[in-house]
Amino acid sequence: MIFTFEIPLLLLMLVTAAGAILVKDLMSAVLLLGSYSFFLSLVWAWLGAVDVAFVEAVVGAGLATVLFLLTLFGTAPKDTRLRRPPPSLTTLIVFPLLGILLLYAASDIPGFGDPNSPANIHISPTYLERSFQDTHTPNVVTAVLMDYRSLDTMVETVVIFASGIACALLLRRHGK
Amino acid sequence: MIRPHDSIIVQTLGRFLIPVVQIFGLYVLFFGQYGPGGGFVGGVILGTGMILSVLIFGHDASRSQYTKNVLHGDGVGMLIYAGVGGLCMIGGGEFLNYANLEIPGLETASRRSLGIVLTQIGVAIDVAVTAVSIVFSLSAEEIMEDSING
Numbered sequence: 001m002i003f004t005f006e007i008p009l010l011l012l013m014l015v016t017a018a019g020a021i022l023v024k025d026l027m028s029a030v031l032l033l034g035s036y037s038f039f040l041s042l043v044w045a046w047l048g049a050v051d052v053a054f055v056e057a058v059v060g061a062g063l064a065t066v067l068f069l070l071t072l073f074g075t076a077p078k079d080t081r082l083r084r085p086p087p088s089l090t091t092l093i094v095f096p097l098l099g100i101l102l103l104y105a106a107s108d109i110p111g112f113g114d115p116n117s118p119a120n121i122h123i124s125p126t127y128l129e130r131s132f133q134d135t136h137t138p139n140v141v142t143a144v145l146m147d148y149r150s151l152d153t154m155v156e157t158v159v160i161f162a163s164g165i166a167c168a169l170l171l172r173r174h175g176k
Numbered sequence: 177m178i179r180p181h182d183s184i185i186v187q188t189l190g191r192f193l194i195p196v197v198q199i200f201g202l203y204v205l206f207f208g209q210y211g212p213g214g215g216f217v218g219g220v221i222l223g224t225g226m227i228l229s230v231l232i233f234g235h236d237a238s239r240s241q242y243t244k245n246v247l248h249g250d251g252v253g254m255l256i257y258a259g260v261g262g263l264c265m266i267g268g269g270e271f272l273n274y275a276n277l278e279i280p281g282l283e284t285a286s287r288r289s290l291g292i293v294l295t296q297i298g299v300a301i302d303v304a305v306t307a308v309s310i311v312f313s314l315s316a317e318e319i320m321e322d323s324i325n326g
Contacts, residue, residue: 063220063223139212139214146214146291147274147291150274153299157302161302163306164310168309172313
């Protein structure tokens with residue numbers, strides 16, 4: 001009953017992610033990656049993280065696809081020809097082991113929505129109870145991001161600023 | 177160098193869509209306090225609207241020097257954000273503690289709400305300008321001489 005939406009979404013994500021890696025043409029890979037981001041945003045929305053879903057849909061499926069496509073238009077056909085060597089022996093041994101390790105660790109993750117999980121008993125209740133009186137902001141996510149954790153958000157903005165500067169410095173070198 | 181798109185359908189749809197996208201971006205930006213959204217997403221949507229106009233009408237669509245100088249304004253958003261923090265320090269509190277913004281006639285919670293709005297505008301400007309600036313960096317080589325420095 002619970003899995004009505006989750007299983008098809010998970011299958012679609014697996015198919016689009018594998019397709020983005022396996023497909024021969026780079027243009028198709030970019031578009032498949034965009035649709036992967038869109039399905040991922042549906043998963044976020046299904047889990048109740050609407051703000052994250054919004055960002056994923058706008059940035060992952062929209063902006064990143066446009067940037068990838070613009071990069072692709074700037075390349076010559078010989079740069080985009082894909083050669084896929086067969087996976088080495090190390091890859092074949094290490095990655096399944098890593099997967100088994102992750103599956104083993106996953107059994108220790110607290111259940112979804114468990115009120116006694118560490119994430120839900122540390123400081124989240126304080127935010128949920130007091131954010132509206134403190135800041136007059138009904139959206140708790142915004143209150144946490146922009147008020148309680150404002151310095152973090154400022155440094156994230158510095159990161160975006162630095163990425164823009166780095167792109168300009170690296171790519172506009174034909175100017176004086 | 178991105179040339180203007182030839183098709184009349186694309187140009188007409190662009191004229192109709194770009195203002196809608198921009199209005200929606202502003203709505204998301206200011207609705208972030210009441211529902212999903214916020215400075216980052218609003219800024220990305222505003223930037224996407226501008227990218228759309230660059231893709232449809234080309235780099236030289238806007239002849240005014242003013243709009244080209246705007247592209248050098250990556251730092252303005254950062255300045256607004258850090259400036260709000262500085263104002264809080266001037267008001268006698270910690271950096272980015274909006275309760276110390278010196279605005280008469282507002283209680284503490286409303287000051288913090290106002291601080292959130294101002295910093296979100298800063299984030300949105302920074303993200304939007306950076307998105308357009310990255311697109312300009314990626315899309316052409318001789319832009320520097322042609323378009324930006326006019």
